[in-house]
Amino acid sequence: MARPTPLSGFPEWLPDGRLVEQHVLDVLRRTFELHGFAGIETRAVEPLDQLLRKGETSKEVYVLRRLQEEAGAEPDRAGTLGLHFDLTVPFARYVLENAGHLAFPFRRYQIQKVWRGERPQDGRFREFVQADIDVVGAGALPYHYEVELPLVMAEALGALREIGVPPVRILVNNRKVAEGFYRGIGLTDVEAVLRSIDKLDKIGPDAVAALLVAEAGADEAQARACLELASISGSDETVIDRVRALSGESNELLEEGLAELGALIRAAAVRAPGVVVADLRIARGLDYYTGSVYETVLVGHEQLGSICSGGRYDTLASDGANTYPGVGLSIGVSRLVSRLLSSGLVRATRSVPSAVLVAVSNEDARDRSDAVAATLRGRGIPVEVAPSAAKFGKQIRHADRRGIPFVWFPADEPGVPDQVKDIRSGEQVDADVSTWAPSQDDLWPRVVPA
Known part of the structure; x- marks a missing residue:
């Protein structure tokens, strides 16, 4: 065409x-x-x-x-x-x-x-x-x-x-x-x-x-x-x-x-x-x-x-x-x-509503990433799940191209905390899916003076 x-x-x-x-x-x-x-x-x-x-x-x-x-x-x-x-x-x-x-x-x-x-x-x-x-x-x-x-x-x-x-x-x-x-x-x-x-x-x-x-x-x-x-x-x-x-x-x-x-x-x-x-x-x-x-x-x-x-x-x-x-x-x-x-x-501060990209470690664990996303959405946080279980560096670059500020890494083992990374600053911290939230400025896209 x-x-x-x-x-x-x-x-x-x-x-x-x-x-x-x-x-x-x-x-x-x-x-x-x-x-x-x-x-x-x-x-x-x-x-x-x-x-x-x-x-x-x-x-x-x-x-x-x-x-x-x-x-x-x-x-x-x-x-x-x-x-x-x-x-x-x-x-x-x-x-x-x-x-x-x-x-x-x-x-x-x-x-x-x-x-x-x-x-x-x-x-x-x-x-x-x-x-x-x-x-x-x-x-x-x-x-x-x-x-x-x-x-x-x-x-x-x-x-x-x-x-x-x-x-x-x-x-x-x-x-x-x-x-x-x-x-x-x-x-x-x-x-x-x-x-x-x-x-x-x-x-x-x-x-x-x-x-x-x-x-x-x-x-x-x-x-x-x-x-x-x-x-x-x-x-x-x-x-x-x-x-x-x-x-x-x-x-x-x-x-x-x-x-x-x-x-x-x-x-x-x-x-x-x-x-x-x-x-x-x-x-x-x-x-x-x-x-x-x-x-x-x-x-x-x-x-x-x-x-x-x-x-x-x-x-x-x-x-x-x-x-x-x-x-x-x-x-x-x-x-x-x-x-x-x-x-x-x-x-606009970003072009997509998503504040968080939930990473997928492997396709067999995608249901774990989906569960994290569902919990965050239930708390009013806009989230999407990575399109593929690529290397984490590639998933981070995907989030960056989309303008998504945070990447969430579900833990692979019980008892180990999940982590979330602010890809702008590089800061990565432990995160609880029931309490963590982005700042109000990052929660939704904002329209600001250029």
Whole structure:
């Protein structure tokens, strides 16, 4: 068989990379549960018409079809299934289907793979893991949840600092501020303005100004005002004053948005100082966001783009009679892990769980080695038995290649103690299978700064 060629955009980690990913997921899961979020999992597929109803292009969706279907047949979009490209649409459907069984406000976290047919590049994959948190209300959802969720994410990502993950900046804005400002200067196609502003990092201010004129109906003065608003940022309430000074005449929507943004800035200054920053260029081009919007960057790795984003939505989950507004954020776990590994920021202390290799003196005595391993495992110590009864030097080299720190030598005669060797230091001591244990640092693989 020819050597297989890797598929671009479908990451596969080596064992030590997988340990890093698992550690990140464990920290996120633990933080979310500390804040009362319940874990759920949704199916991998959704009807295609549901996946595309919020403006995503069909180019990004992988369609699910049976191989035996008639070649060349044009599928009925309503009856076709597609792999979900994020966890938001499946969650909205989940809420609608299970509303009678959920207690609102419903706090959910969800960690799953998603699939998106975009061009693979640094930090962007076609198959990747996301970790989402949302709070959804029935009919109404108080604003304070828009303050709470970015602070939960700040805590979750901050908990990863101990293993060498860089600090993060959570950039926040409020769509009411943006819409109130744009309408106040005479622009009515707010969605077109937001889509243009959302491209600032990709194409720059001159190209965005041209887009505002060509697609949002702005004149040069209005385009300039939009870019001036997008240039405002800061971590204190002077941001609010600068927006008011730029807007001139205020309006009810703008003032509501500024009050909400100010409340978030004040809370963040106390609970996550320096982490949450108001940034008026953050637009989040998707049309279902209605209040706070968030994007998160790794400090020193800003070129990677946002690793965590989201916002407030009021109509994403609605069956016509009932509406379930919510606020949520999503971490691109695969994007984060790929940067940690490719930049050598973190490492696993070993690539296998085993702390001990039990040596085998000869194949007739393998049952003795198996019994030692079983006893150690019963005490919570991860163990494997040597694959063959080779010379002890070869068994030690096997443990070294595997990254296993200890080798256990069962005694050949009754009354003679077993021995265990730390192959890193060379120290070898008598050991009792019922009492000996490795140190806490050696018991399981750890993820540490590189």
